[in-house]
Amino acid sequence: MIIKSVIKSVEAISYVEKMLKKAGYNFDNPDPELAWNVFKEFFLKTEVECTEDALLFECGTYDFTGEDLFYLVFVRQFSLNDHEEEYDHTEQFHFIIYYKACEELEKLKISKWSFDCNSFDEYFQYIESLEAFKVPLEKYVPINSTINHEIILSRRANNVNI
Numbered sequence: 001m002i003i004k005s006v007i008k009s010v011e012a013i014s015y016v017e018k019m020l021k022k023a024g025y026n027f028d029n030p031d032p033e034l035a036w037n038v039f040k041e042f043f044l045k046t047e048v049e050c051t052e053d054a055l056l057f058e059c060g061t062y063d064f065t066g067e068d069l070f071y072l073v074f075v076r077q078f079s080l081n082d083h084e085e086e087y088d089h090t091e092q093f094h095f096i097i098y099y100k101a102c103e104e105l106e107k108l109k110i111s112k113w114s115f116d117c118n119s120f121d122e123y124f125q126y127i128e129s130l131e132a133f134k135v136p137l138e139k140y141v142p143i144n145s146t147i148n149h150e151i152i153l154s155r156r157a158n159n160v161n162i
Contacts, residue, residue, distance in 0.1 A: 004045055004046060005047070009050055009080065009149075010149070012042075012048065013093070013149045015046065016042055016095070020038055027145050027146065030097055030142045032142055033137055035097055036074065039074040040124060042076070043120070048078050051079045054077045054079075054113060055076055055077070055114040055123060056073075056075035056076075056113050057073070057074060057127045057130075058071070058075065058110065059072045059110055059132050060108070061101045061106045069101055069143075070098070070100070070136065070140075071097075071098060071099075072097040072098075072136050072142075073094055073096050077092045077093075077152075078090065078093075088154070089151050090151070090153040090154070091150065091151050091152065093147070093149045094146075094149070095145070096148075097144075098143050098144050098145065099141075099142050104135065104139075105136060108132040108136070
């Protein structure tokens, strides 16, 4: 039986930072396999106080910074209700690993939600079987990584970073 820690969604960044530090993770010299393992552990062993908890794996080459980079992104999404138990907002925790773009990586692009699988175990197995997951981890060296947490959808007018 797995004993889970319970945190508030706004604690996700500091909680994962502590997990990464304990694991010896280096954001400037990232180990993507270690990042994935910590992300999975964060999900499996940490309950976040929210109405709905979901996972998303995304990857693709984009020009968000003025330079084509390949993004490998692990997302944990939290939907939260207000005090009257009505939908209030959705937050996402992102773990992003950046690679220099190249022809092989540019061919890899996917977005896969845990909603699409029957269980989280099935989801993790599916992600780990994807070429879009395996190729960057096995064949390329990432250039850096970041984590962030933001409100992405809200009944309130303004979305803000947390």
